[in-house]
Amino acid sequence: MFLTNHDMVDLIDFRHDLHRHPEISGEEEETARRVVAFLAQLKPQKVLTGLGGHGVAAVFEGAEPGPTLLFRSELDALPIEEKTGAPYASTVAGKGHLCGHDGHSTTLLALGLGLSRQPPERGRVVLLFQPSEENGAGAAAVIADPRFGEITPDLAFSLHNLPGLPLGHVALKEGPVNCASRGMRLHLTGKTAHASLPETGISPMSAIARLMPALTALSRSAPPALDFRLATVTHAWLGEEAFGIAPGDGEIWVTLRTLVDDHMAALCAEAENLARAAAAETNLGLAIGYEDIFLHCENAPEAVDHLVRALDAEGAVHDAGTLPMRGSEDFGRFRAIAPSAMFFLGSGESHPALHNPDYDFPDELIAVGARIFMRVTRDILG
Template sequence: MMNTSAIEEINYLTNFRKKLHQFPELSDNEKQTAQAVVEELKLCNPITIITELGGHGVAAIFKGQLKGETVLFRAELDALPIEEENTFEHKSQHPGISHKCGHDGHTTILIGLARILKLNPLLKGEIILLFQPAEENGNGARSVLADEKFKSIKPDFVFSLHNVPDYDKGTIIVKNNSFTPSVTSLKITLKGKTSHAAEPENGINPDLALQEIIVAIKSLADNNLDSDTFTVITTVYATLGSKDYGISADYAELHFTIRCWTANQLNDLKEICTTIVKDISKKHQLKHKLDWIFEFDSNKNDDEAVDYILKAAESNSFNIIKKPTPFKWGEDFGTFTQRFKGAMFGLGSGVQTPALHNPDYDFPDEITPYGVQMFYTIIKLMYA
């Protein structure tokens, strides 16, 4: 049974999370969210608060007097362009924008950790709490790492979590090596020549090329989760010509998302796709252009970092699931784990919780204490 102070703390964090949920902001526009975070951090007495990091990012630094490991914990600030269907009191006040990935909850977990660090100052080492912008579009991690204000931060370890529906609340989901895949989006544009719809032979219509490219690229998919060549290829958008019935089309646009377990595999697929589009465009006398956008690096979980996560879960008697295969969604924390030793783990958010990115999703506040305690226990283990 929880004592009164624990209940009060949970209520405090829940109220903060609901305020964030009410006023969501899209990637690269998280100004008010960042300000709300800064105001909370000021109450926690870090030695430094860095703002406007990689955009609207915020970093709080806590430091002990003795030397020790530098450990970074990361959460995300941004929301999604999804209209909320929920009708509770803390529903989104911004039409067409809502927290449907739980970033409001992840941010709240880091605030909870900051509040613990205020009450239990570090004796040694350095903790960085990073509130990262622009995770959803894949730009945030790279922008933070490229920012001059981040250059002096040299983590020995980096950690992050993500809530995961369809797992019991509070379950800790771990995996060595790849935790999430390498992901990219491909935009293909094809340009031919218009003609009268009655005389298509006098123009160059991209319709057949569009069909051939879809079939050829989709054939590269491998849906066997246990395969080293596992690949998900999804057609997300396509358009051809215009609604002018006297004109044979001259323009087509096609978008895919491609995801696979490793960066090397993704690079190989990118070369194959490039060749496919080039050859089919040449066959149909079309000009073409490829744009690779919204790229997410694979989360490369370090064995030592995963061991800290396992020990933290075990010491708290949290349920642990060792996942045999990576999750299929992209996460730009991979940009950090490709550069620093670290790991991401999953935090079960309930078997009845709507799926991530669904319009009726809402972060379950009951799991906030699990996330806070996991991060704080990792710190205690690190500096034991």
């Protein structure tokens, strides 16, 4: 094992420090600063900062020419109040590292420790700490950054911890592993009125009441069915918070999911048609917007083969598990750049679920993930 007990103490302390100071998508300035400060000890040949926002990339070069491997983690936390009771719990009200991005980034730093002591024989290793994963904006911004050309990979890898799997067990397969998704915002506009004379206004109440079950009814099947799609109403509001006003506008937020990108356009069209029909029937204005756009994540056979060899060499138990999963992942955008693959590292069968207030990343996984990534590096670059 390339990590000493002292290394693990330092890494866990670092992870706990990140955990105390969560920053949500687009706000990861201090998180990035902490990562850069840790990287300074490791003396990579190059460090890029402010990449696609607050992204950081560290480059470890071999002595001989060769391929570039990219290992990616995420910097952002979630706008959820933490309720773990941990001594290192979030100190920021309403925000918490409740998806494990603090652990994923610490895992990359553990890999960096090994590379600082024994660089690859050839090629390059890029450790990418990506911003804004949770809202689907970060990967696109990083790739669009002109400096990304300096670190364009030949292969890209990532991991995500996964509650429900035994601790350290790995789920991995070729093909789609995360669904495409996007947030659809429907804003309905009518005319307010005095609450005693509602007939003099145009209320979106009936349209919203009709649309919520109609949108949900667009769902069908389940992964791995190719025709899987899911519409989940996540938020709705109607009028002002007042008893004296009949509402004149309102919104519905719905998350749309499909197994693959190619099926998303049809689902969006059906949802839009429902909204337009409901608005037209009640003389409402309608504005449609999309946010949090995620492409589906697809594991390339070549990249999966490298991970399988590494897992076997490390004695890690692995299978396809319940993949593909319904959740989305911003890592899917990297498949347009290079063959890529993500594996899912079990955080315990009874571990609290991702995005839950009582979730916390298991520190034991830092060494497990780093060993797998290091094995991939040695197998390919020496």
